[in-house]
Amino acid sequence: MADGQILAGYLAPHPPHLVYGENPPQNEPKSRGGWEQLRWAYERARATLDELKPDVLLVHSPHWITQQGHHFLGVKHLSGKSVDPIFPNLFRYSFELEVDIELAEACCAEARECGLTAKMMRNPNFRVDYGTITTLHMIRPQWDIPVVGISANNSPYYLKLDEGLEEMDRLGKATAEAIRKTGRRAVLLASNTLCHWHFHEEPEIPEDMSKEHPQDYDGYLWDMRIIDLLRRGKTDEAFELLPQFIQEAFAEVKSGAFTWMFSAMGYPNIPGELHGYGTVIGTGNAVMEWNLVKAGLAQAD
Numbered sequence: 001m002a003d004g005q006i007l008a009g010y011l012a013p014h015p016p017h018l019v020y021g022e023n024p025p026q027n028e029p030k031s032r033g034g035w036e037q038l039r040w041a042y043e044r045a046r047a048t049l050d051e052l053k054p055d056v057l058l059v060h061s062p063h064w065i066t067q068q069g070h071h072f073l074g075v076k077h078l079s080g081k082s083v084d085p086i087f088p089n090l091f092r093y094s095f096e097l098e099v100d101i102e103l104a105e106a107c108c109a110e111a112r113e114c115g116l117t118a119k120m121m122r123n124p125n126f127r128v129d130y131g132t133i134t135t136l137h138m139i140r141p142q143w144d145i146p147v148v149g150i151s152a153n154n155s156p157y158y159l160k161l162d163e164g165l166e167e168m169d170r171l172g173k174a175t176a177e178a179i180r181k182t183g184r185r186a187v188l189l190a191s192n193t194l195c196h197w198h199f200h201e202e203p204e205i206p207e208d209m210s211k212e213h214p215q216d217y218d219g220y221l222w223d224m225r226i227i228d229l230l231r232r233g234k235t236d237e238a239f240e241l242l243p244q245f246i247q248e249a250f251a252e253v254k255s256g257a258f259t260w261m262f263s264a265m266g267y268p269n270i271p272g273e274l275h276g277y278g279t280v281i282g283t284g285n286a287v288m289e290w291n292l293v294k295a296g297l298a299q300a301d
């Protein structure tokens with residue numbers, strides 16, 4: 001078996017509003033659209049993902065919170081209804097997904113090998129969180145690629161920030177090793193918003209885009225500064241600024257997916273492709289891609 005490899009990583013945020021705006025049959029609430037820049041950004045990302053033909057999609061979600069260690073979906077077939085606890089009016093989604101158990105177990109074993117507390121989630125009735133579902137739906141609405149779902153231990157919130165992010169760095173290295181050993185051709189999805197300052201009241205019509213704009217100007221400036229660095233391939237500089245960005249922009253990347261993904265890819269200083277940026281209830285969201293095949297760091301099929 002050839003060594004597995006990571007084909008690409010995507011920054012793939014999960015506001016449930018994007019699913020609501022799209023009106024897929026799986027989601028009960030219906031809208032008149034909205035958040036088109038971000039939804040169309042995802043359409044561009046879908047096209048590049050399709051070209052890569054990965055065996056598996058790995059997603060780290062801030063909204064599957066596990067206080068004791070890092071957990072991995074460990075049931076072959078999961079189905080049920082995922083509801084956003086903050087926006088149940090927008091997101092009540094009937095999901096059905098297949099898990100790549102062999103890779104998930106390898107990720108869990110490698111994480112333990114790296115000294116992390118890690119566990120497989122074996123509850124057959126588990127209700128998958130809306131972050132995982134939204135990211136997966138937006139990047140691949142066909143649901144025809146197996147997934148590995150990874151919880152957020154949220155160690156950066158409980159430990160010191162640098163200690164927590166160091167754990168995510170280790171989780172990334174463990175993930176890469178598991179992919180290599182299992183021979184998978186994998187795509188990583190970091191389910192994170194950037195600036196997370198948000199409005200506290202929803203407009204009467206949630207999809208009324210005349211009400212949508214950045215909640216905080218300084219937060220917007222931070223988003224543009226980070227995106228600009230990432231677009232120019234200045235990954236190292238972006239990571240140097242990350243702690244300050246997290247603190248000043250209340251950035252959701254604190255929950256670790258972004259660090260996990262870049263660690264797994266080896267923090268490549270290659271230009272990220274921005275598919276689009278937009279706000280959702282005032283928070284900053286970018287859909288971005290780091291294509292390791294195009295950069296010559298992974299082999300095409």
Ligand SMILES: [Fe+2]
Nearest residue numbers: 062131193252
């Ligand atoms: Fe979130």
